[in-house]
Amino acid sequence: MAGGQATVLEVAKEALVLFCEALQVVGDSYAIAGFSGTGRHSVDYFTIKAFGEALTPAVKAGISGLRPHRSTRMGAAIRHATVQLAPLSSRVRLLILVSDGFPNDLDYKGDHAIADTRRAAQEARARQVHVKAITVNIGSDPRLDALYGRNHHYVIGDVRDLPDKLLRLYGLLTRRS
Known part of the structure; x- marks a missing residue:
């Protein structure tokens, strides 16, 4: 936190809790995951809340405990999330990726990283998983x-708008997807 301003991650965590509370009320099934990596053989994908799990104090x-870790290898994370979502029986299977930038890892930069992320999103869409990204700041x-x-x-140019806009975007995405 610099100069009293909330960081992107702090606001994203607040928005995520509000979003989860709204999804609980609506009754939509959802999971929450994060990812981090260093190189192609060291990408971590971790579940914070599984499908069917309640929004408990532990979740x-x-x-709240999310912290920046290593690098951003988006293609691998999208592929792993697609494996989790594809078999689910649902009218809409939606993968929402919230990020403050572009993919970047040791050997995963620029055009190569963009092409791999795009390919992972296309692979997901071929499996009827709709990949949508919200980029903040x-x-x-x-x-x-x-x-x-x-x-x-x-x-979303200003991360402080994320909590308000996330629910509206979700409504739009679930109607159009």
């Missing part, structure tokens, strides 16, 4: 179309 503590960037595909990403 809220897991969200960066301006609109034409590379986002290359990363996620046109009309599959949303930019």
